[in-house]
Amino acid sequence: MLRKHTYQDELLQSKRAIALTSSAELGSTACLFRSDRPTAAAREKLFDKALTPSDVGKLNRLVIPKQHAEKHFPLQVNGPACKGTLVNFEDPCGKVWRFRYSYWNSSQSYVLTKGWSRFVKEKALKAGDLVGFHRSTGPERHLFIDMKPRVTATVPGVLPVQADSRPLQVMRLFGVNIVNVSTGGHREVDESSAGKRLLEIKFLPPAQLCKRQCLGALCV
Amino acid sequence: MLRKHTYQDELLQSKRAIALTSSAELGSTACLFRSDRPTAAAREKLFDKALTPSDVGKLNRLVIPKQHAEKHFPLQVNGPACKGTLVNFEDPCGKVWRFRYSYWNSSQSYVLTKGWSRFVKEKALKAGDLVGFHRSTGPERHLFIDMKPRVTATVPGVLPVQADSRPLQVMRLFGVNIVNVSTGGHREVDESSAGKRLLEIKFLPPAQLCKRQCLGALCV
DNA sequence: GTTGGTACCTGCGAA
DNA sequence: TTTCGCAGGTACCAA
Numbered sequence: 001m002l003r004k005h006t007y008q009d010e011l012l013q014s015k016r017a018i019a020l021t022s023s024a025e026l027g028s029t030a031c032l033f034r035s036d037r038p039t040a041a042a043r044e045k046l047f048d049k050a051l052t053p054s055d056v057g058k059l060n061r062l063v064i065p066k067q068h069a070e071k072h073f074p075l076q077v078n079g080p081a082c083k084g085t086l087v088n089f090e091d092p093c094g095k096v097w098r099f100r101y102s103y104w105n106s107s108q109s110y111v112l113t114k115g116w117s118r119f120v121k122e123k124a125l126k127a128g129d130l131v132g133f134h135r136s137t138g139p140e141r142h143l144f145i146d147m148k149p150r151v152t153a154t155v156p157g158v159l160p161v162q163a164d165s166r167p168l169q170v171m172r173l174f175g176v177n178i179v180n181v182s183t184g185g186h187r188e189v190d191e192s193s194a195g196k197r198l199l200e201i202k203f204l205p206p207a208q209l210c211k212r213q214c215l216g217a218l219c220v
Numbered sequence: 221m222l223r224k225h226t227y228q229d230e231l232l233q234s235k236r237a238i239a240l241t242s243s244a245e246l247g248s249t250a251c252l253f254r255s256d257r258p259t260a261a262a263r264e265k266l267f268d269k270a271l272t273p274s275d276v277g278k279l280n281r282l283v284i285p286k287q288h289a290e291k292h293f294p295l296q297v298n299g300p301a302c303k304g305t306l307v308n309f310e311d312p313c314g315k316v317w318r319f320r321y322s323y324w325n326s327s328q329s330y331v332l333t334k335g336w337s338r339f340v341k342e343k344a345l346k347a348g349d350l351v352g353f354h355r356s357t358g359p360e361r362h363l364f365i366d367m368k369p370r371v372t373a374t375v376p377g378v379l380p381v382q383a384d385s386r387p388l389q390v391m392r393l394f395g396v397n398i399v400n401v402s403t404g405g406h407r408e409v410d411e412s413s414a415g416k417r418l419l420e421i422k423f424l425p426p427a428q429l430c431k432r433q434c435l436g437a438l439c440v
Numbered sequence: 441g442t443t444g445g446t447a448c449c450t451g452c453g454a455a
Numbered sequence: 456t457t458t459c460g461c462a463g464g465t466a467c468c469a470a
Binding site for chain 4: 324
Binding site: 052053054055057059063065066067107108109 | 460464
């Protein structure tokens with residue numbers, strides 16, 4: 001699981017880095033489970049982002065809106081972390097995701113890069129879904145990430161809505177998604193076109209499930 | 221006009237760089253006017269290039285023929301400028317254009333990238349037009365760029381030709397382009413299809429004018 | 441040969 | 456008006 005060559009520089013940078021208190025001390029793998037998982041208690045919501053087609057597409061990066069990035073995830077742009085750092089986020093399953101976080105001079109934007117595409121794939125994120133960022137309010141200041149399906153104008157009664165009010169996108173049978181509503185391949189989907197979505201039935205890969213804790217909990 | 225944050229690394233590179241004496245010291249904007257404009261005197265012609273469809277298309281780059289690039293614009297391919305540098309060229313209006321100049325290993329070609337598309341747009345360059353490169357012979361060795369319309373077989377008398385013999389592309393009224401001959405939106409236009417150009421009448425954005433010195437001079 | 445990651449760049453819309 | 460953010464690209468490299 002260790003990719004030997006990879007993270008040394010980045011870990012060093014991470015340790016020297018920033019006001020951003022990550023859970024880097026947990027280890028060097030891209031994906032871990034926390035063993036000291038706190039109770040779901042004190043967390044402050046930092047911000048949400050509605051994912052764009054690019055955020056979930058081939059660009060393998062998430063643009064963090066600048067105002068949120070500079071408020072919550074400050075990077076020392078001219079300091080040792082100017083080339084980015086590694087940041088860990090815990091998902092609702094307790095799984096820890098390590099992302100590279102950096103600033104792109106050319107576009108003047110803050111981005112999560114390395115690791116992001118795996119997250120998109122495993123969570124089966126789609127454009128319009130919301131990703132939320134949180135931080136524990138205790139002294140450890142751990143970071144958390146969660147995801148919510150897009151809030152969309154559906155045709156009431158026509159498409160399935162789950163008990164948790166999640167619309168449209170998943171229908172589970174024994175913990176497996178058996179329905180996926182896609183946009184038929186169009187990249188640009190806005191709220192107004194959501195009603196034109198086509199129903200596609202397909203099996204989603206098991207990786208989409210939260211492997212440790214969520215097989216019975218539907219914790220996507 | 222200054223995009224403050226941007227070009228620090230690149231300026232550093234530019235300052236460390238190469239035998240290519242650019243006028244980088246003029247500032248950090250992509251487009252400046254020289255305040256110390258020399259007389260039109262001593263310049264040596266370096267070379268011309270007839271623009272290809274790709275040079276004026278979506279690729280946003282100009283390929284510099286290798287023999288000219290290596291003769292006139294040497295890059296230390298393995299040196300500090302191996303990732304390219306910024307070079308300033310003054311156009312006939314005295315407007316200074318900053319282009320990124322670099323070598324693409326994948327295609328083994330020398331290219332102007334950043335900034336080039338703006339130049340193409342503002343000058344309304346078309347495939348077949350000639351772009352000329354010059355250098356002042358004085359100690360400052362400033363670089364200059366100019367453009368000439370394609371030498372083309374037009375239908376005499378049908379399309380307007382300006383006093384400077386530029387065919388087709390611009391007709392000015394009080395210093396404003398009121399005619400633009402385009403290719404109807406096709407991206408790839410080669411010599412053989414040039415005769416099929418359509419006339420379109422439209423107002424061009426004011427940026428196409430040479431803002432400082434050329435309102436009365438028709439200096440495109 | 442393919443994929444993912446880094447670091448470029450640009451058009452465009454909103455402020 | 457110009458500037459800025461950022462969505463959507465590209466090039467290149469390494470695995």
